[in-house]
Amino acid sequence: MTAAVLDPADSDPARLDPAALDPADVLRRYLIADRQAPHLRVNFVSSLDGAATHDGLSGGLGDAADRLVFDTLRMLTDVILVGAGTVRAEGYGGIRFSAEAVAWRLANGLPEHPPVAIVSGRLDLDPAHPVFTRAATRPLVVTHAQAPVAAREALAAVADVLVCGEASVDHTLMLRMLTERGYPQVLCEGGPSLFGSLLAVDAVDELCLTLAPLLESGSGPRVSTAPEASPRRMHLAHALPAGDTLLLRYLKPSEP
Numbered sequence: 107m108t109a110a111v112l113d114p115a116d117s118d119p120a121r122l123d124p125a126a127l128d129p130a131d132v133l134r135r136y137l138i139a140d141r142q143a144p145h146l147r148v149n150f151v152s153s154l155d156g157a158a159t160h161d162g163l164s165g166g167l168g169d170a171a172d173r174l175v176f177d178t179l180r181m182l183t184d185v186i187l188v189g190a191g192t193v194r195a196e197g198y199g200g201i202r203f204s205a206e207a208v209a210w211r212l213a214n215g216l217p218e219h220p221p222v223a224i225v226s227g228r229l230d231l232d233p234a235h236p237v238f239t240r241a242a243t244r245p246l247v248v249t250h251a252q253a254p255v256a257a258r259e260a261l262a263a264v265a266d267v268l269v270c271g272e273a274s275v276d277h278t279l280m281l282r283m284l285t286e287r288g289y290p291q292v293l294c295e296g297g298p299s300l301f302g303s304l305l306a307v308d309a310v311d312e313l314c315l316t317l318a319p320l321l322e323s324g325s326g327p328r329v330s331t332a333p334e335a336s337p338r339r340m341h342l343a344h345a346l347p348a349g350d351t352l353l354l355r356y357l358k359p360s361e362p
């Protein structure tokens with residue numbers, strides 16, 4: 107795939123107005139060529155100075171262009187993976203697509219809505235939370251064998267509970283189990299701890315990063331918090347400007 111050339115004199119209207127991005131072009135850029143091959147895609151928005159939150163939430167960073175990519179990536183995935191910290195912080199209601207997105211999924215052989223899979227060790231999640239009660243597709247909770255038994259039983263009433271690992275969630279096993287359940291295309295929506303622990307086992311195939319035109323300052327987290335992960339290079343698949351926002355897509359280089 108060839109990276110877009112960034113030319114300041116570019117007269118593309120999407121450079122001036124984030125809402126002017128062509129949804130069909132965005133879809134084409136993020137389409138999954140081989141849906142059978144397991145693939146972990148991670149999506150984040152960051153400020154220019156590396157903050158993953160604005161006033162404690164990611165929503166203050168994104169704009170219409172970020173939202174278009176966010177919605178497109180959701181439409182394309184088999185399952186949405188998210189850390190319990192993000193569910194507790196951001197709310198996370200049920201996933202409901204537009205009629206057009208549902209029609210696209212059905213026409214492409216996918217169920218109407220992907221499930222959400224929540225990663226949690228402590229299982230400090232309320233079964234009455236909208237992520238469960240308003241879900242269009244029964245969610246998954248991914249945990250480990252030492253998670254509290256009572257919480258596990260309570261959550262089993264509203265979600266399928268996957269036990270992956272003994273004392274913490276084994277992400278490699280988790281991704282294998284998701285593939286076995288028919289979810290090889292995984293979209294991780296954060297947060298930084300989950301992203302970091304996925305990096306630590308070298309599980310991340312792709313990072314979609316929206317660079318928001320904001321100098322956030324403050325002490326918000328970076329998109330990844332995993333001191334144990336080794337640095338690795340990624341390959342730029344595209345850099346798509348939308349107004350002052352930059353939509354970046356990076357892929358893990360294929361093995362030599």
Ligand SMILES: NC(=O)c1ccc[n+]([C@@H]2O[C@H](COP(=O)([O-])OP(=O)(O)OC[C@H]3O[C@@H](n4cnc5c(N)ncnc54)[C@H](OP(=O)(O)O)[C@@H]3O)[C@@H](O)[C@H]2O)c1
Nearest residue numbers: 150151158164189190191192226227228275296297299300
């Ligand atoms: N900028 C963005 O695009 C973006 C995206 C998402 C989130 N955020 C922001 O990030 C913040 C939340 O991030 P976070 O790092 O605190 O939370 P997080 O990564 O969403 O979730 C962390 C939690 O996931 C569970 N977990 C992750 N790996 C695990 C493992 N190997 N074994 C067992 N459990 C595991 C644990 O849940 P338990 O504690 O339940 O055991 C852990 O506390 C919020 O402020 C949110 O707004 C920003």
